[in-house]
Amino acid sequence: MDKTINQKAWFLVLPVFLVVAFSAVLPLMTVVNYSMQDTFGNNQFFWNGVGWFKELLDPSTDLGGRFLASLGRNLFFSLVILAIEVPLGIVVALSMPRQGWTVAACLVILALPLLIPWNVVGTIWQIFGRPDIGLLGYVLNAVGIDYNYVSNDVDAWVTVIVMDVWHWTSLVALLCYAGLKSIPEAYYQAAQIDGASRWAVFKAIQLPKMNRVLLIAVLLRFMDSFMIYTEPFVVTGGGPGNSTTFVSIELVKIALGQFDLGKAAALSLVYNLIILIVCWIFYTVMTNAGSDRKPQEGAA
Amino acid sequence: MARIDLVDLAHSYGGNDAPQETFALKPVTMTWRQGGAYALLGPSGCGKTTLLNVISGIITPSRGKILFDEQDITLLSTQKRNIAQVFQFPVIYDTMTVGQNLAFPLKNRGVPKAEIDKRVAEIGRLLDLEPYLNRKATRLTADAKQKISLGRGLVRSDVAAVLFDEPLTVIDPELKWQLRSKLKALHRELDLTMIYVTHDQTEALTFADTVVVMHDGRVVQSGTPAELFDKPAHTFVGYFIGSPGMNILPAEVKGREARIGGHVIALNRAYDNLPAGAKIEIGVRPEFVEAVAPTPGLLTARIERIDDLGRIRFARARLGDAKLAARAPAGFTSPDGNAGLKFDPAHIHVYADSLLVEGAA
Numbered sequence: 001m002d003k004t005i006n007q008k009a010w011f012l013v014l015p016v017f018l019v020v021a022f023s024a025v026l027p028l029m030t031v032v033n034y035s036m037q038d039t040f041g042n043n044q045f046f047w048n049g050v051g052w053f054k055e056l057l058d059p060s061t062d063l064g065g066r067f068l069a070s071l072g073r074n075l076f077f078s079l080v081i082l083a084i085e086v087p088l089g090i091v092v093a094l095s096m097p098r099q100g101w102t103v104a105a106c107l108v109i110l111a112l113p114l115l116i117p118w119n120v121v122g123t124i125w126q127i128f129g130r131p132d133i134g135l136l137g138y139v140l141n142a143v144g145i146d147y148n149y150v151s152n153d154v155d156a157w158v159t160v161i162v163m164d165v166w167h168w169t170s171l172v173a174l175l176c177y178a179g180l181k182s183i184p185e186a187y188y189q190a191a192q193i194d195g196a197s198r199w200a201v202f203k204a205i206q207l208p209k210m211n212r213v214l215l216i217a218v219l220l221r222f223m224d225s226f227m228i229y230t231e232p233f234v235v236t237g238g239g240p241g242n243s244t245t246f247v248s249i250e251l252v253k254i255a256l257g258q259f260d261l262g263k264a265a266a267l268s269l270v271y272n273l274i275i276l277i278v279c280w281i282f283y284t285v286m287t288n289a290g291s292d293r294k295p296q297e298g299a300a
Numbered sequence: 301m302a303r304i305d306l307v308d309l310a311h312s313y314g315g316n317d318a319p320q321e322t323f324a325l326k327p328v329t330m331t332w333r334q335g336g337a338y339a340l341l342g343p344s345g346c347g348k349t350t351l352l353n354v355i356s357g358i359i360t361p362s363r364g365k366i367l368f369d370e371q372d373i374t375l376l377s378t379q380k381r382n383i384a385q386v387f388q389f390p391v392i393y394d395t396m397t398v399g400q401n402l403a404f405p406l407k408n409r410g411v412p413k414a415e416i417d418k419r420v421a422e423i424g425r426l427l428d429l430e431p432y433l434n435r436k437a438t439r440l441t442a443d444a445k446q447k448i449s450l451g452r453g454l455v456r457s458d459v460a461a462v463l464f465d466e467p468l469t470v471i472d473p474e475l476k477w478q479l480r481s482k483l484k485a486l487h488r489e490l491d492l493t494m495i496y497v498t499h500d501q502t503e504a505l506t507f508a509d510t511v512v513v514m515h516d517g518r519v520v521q522s523g524t525p526a527e528l529f530d531k532p533a534h535t536f537v538g539y540f541i542g543s544p545g546m547n548i549l550p551a552e553v554k555g556r557e558a559r560i561g562g563h564v565i566a567l568n569r570a571y572d573n574l575p576a577g578a579k580i581e582i583g584v585r586p587e588f589v590e591a592v593a594p595t596p597g598l599l600t601a602r603i604e605r606i607d608d609l610g611r612i613r614f615a616r617a618r619l620g621d622a623k624l625a626a627r628a629p630a631g632f633t634s635p636d637g638n639a640g641l642k643f644d645p646a647h648i649h650v651y652a653d654s655l656l657v658e659g660a661a
Binding site: 184186187189190192193194195196197200204205208209 | 356358377378379383384385387388389391393394395396404405408409449452453
């Protein structure tokens with residue numbers, strides 16, 4: 001079959017090219033350009049090659065030390081919130097009603113934290129935790145617990161983690177609830193007839209049927225927490241000291257605080273690369289997780 | 301092993317105060333004998349699944365009692381009743397192997413490991429699942445999964461009855477036949493009471509030795525396939541069983557004669573005490589009506605088409621407002637589109653308000 005050749009068709013994709021160029025390619029290339037240079041203001045730039053990248057991966061330099069330390073804090077933070085939010089989300093989903101008007105009420109209540117803008121969440125917890133006027137901080141101190149997220153590292157971490165759990169457990173719970181709702185009633189009836197205990201029902205039916213949505217939940221929560229900026233910035237500003245300074249906060253300090261565009265550009269490229277790689281790993285795992293379920297041959 | 305008795309059993313999803321017409325299951329009293337193969341047959345929404353779920357204990361009936369071997373188990377939970385149930389869509393535990401699936405009910409009941417292994421091997425052999433015992437159950441085909449569901453019921457040595465809720469819905473037509481034969485074979489081998497819910501009359505008639513026909517929440521007849529065919533107790537049974545279904549024609553019946561549009565059809569029995577004011581109909585299976593060339597003295601109907609089923613032909617005809625089917629013998633043609641109808645008096649039944657009336661000899 002002959003193909004019609006019509007070069008005018010290129011004009012149809014031109015708008016997409018333009019939009020993508022201005023929204024993604026050009027900004028990214030600007031960052032790549034910056035990452036290879038150093039500047040001392042006055043719009044004067046000096047070529048630095050891969051110097052910033054070398055420094056970034058070398059913990060003995062100032063830049064590398066700060067980057068790797070914040071990366072470590074970020075990973076630790078992600079692991080902790082996943083370890084709390086996933087089991088907690090499952091428990092919440094399991095204890096939700098399955099029918100009646102209470103379902104709608106629960107869904108609305110669960111959705112509320114998700115609808116609050118990040119910086120508002122930060123502000124809420126910043127005030128909530130203050131020992132002088134915040135309900136939480138005041139009460140904790142009143143009952144004899146010395147709690148102050150401004151001066152104590154552990155208190156700051158606890159506050160940031162509890163805030164994230166408060167903000168995002170709902171997401172995991174809602175995803176799990178959707179997974180639970182998709183289990184046909186017959187499974188529960190069969191399990192009842194098989195004499196399964198509550199725990200056996202969870203292990204044999206509910207958990208396996210939820211594993212797909214749980215994977216999505218872990219992916220989403222990992223990426224989001226890995227990129228976290230606003231909430232801890234509003235509450236602790238990265239402190240006390242550098243104890244809650246995550247990669248994104250470090251990046252903003254370097255780029256806007258010190259105006260080290262070269263270092264900041266190199267850091268953001270590496271940061272971006274890490275996220276892309278993690279995304280790719282998750283995506284591969286998820287697509288493969290589905291492929292081993294196709295029926296093969298069966299007993300006739 | 302048990303005999304199951306239903307005593308004035310009824311269920312209403314809206315509570316007992318709702319009018320009885322709205323009951324999903326209207327009051328029924330009947331006995332399922334030990335070791336019987338029963339089919340619960342009826343169209344969608346006739347209450348057959350409700351009845352099944354009441355027996356298995358998934359639904360607590362709003363009225364009446366269920367007895368297993370004279371013991372009242374109405375309020376007993378599903379786990380404590382010795383029943384197994386196979387659902388419409390295969391229920392298997394995804395993460396387990398076939399063997400673990402079969403072992404699951406025993407494990408939950410704390411049976412010793414050696415005993416479990418023995419039973420699983422036995423049931424695996426019985427259901428031809430042996431080669432798959434160590435395979436993940438998710439990867440098997442629908443019919444193998446249904447066998448696993450069944451196996452989880454059979455593996456318990458104390459099981460009294462196996463209930464099937466349209467178990468062949470998702471099975472390929474060719475395999476349906478095999479699986480049904482397998483069920484029959486199992487029934488003969490194991491001496492279990494089996495109750496099989498279906499809306500497919502072929503499935504019901506080939507599987508069961510007693511077919512229980514339900515209609516609108518009511519058990520309208522329970523009998524052998526032959527009884528249902530020869531002597532339907534309700535016009536619904538006549539219509540629902542058999543293909544094509546029974547011809548039901550409004551008629552005036554007096555003594556040994558039925559009149560349709562002034563035409564007299566002879567009856568074998570005398571019907572002198574028909575209830576006054578009831579809707580009277582006669583029912584006759586298409587197999588016992590013969591279409592012949594129009595002859596004076598025979599009821600004449602208009603032929604609409606002739607269905608050739610291979611071994612037998614049925615003429616689809618119209619008689620006033622009523623439609624009917626009649627056997628068209630070889631060589632029957634109808635040049636002018638009319639045919640005379642010859643009824644076999646031995647097989648004409650009389651119905652008053654849809655219920656069979658026994659005539660006097």
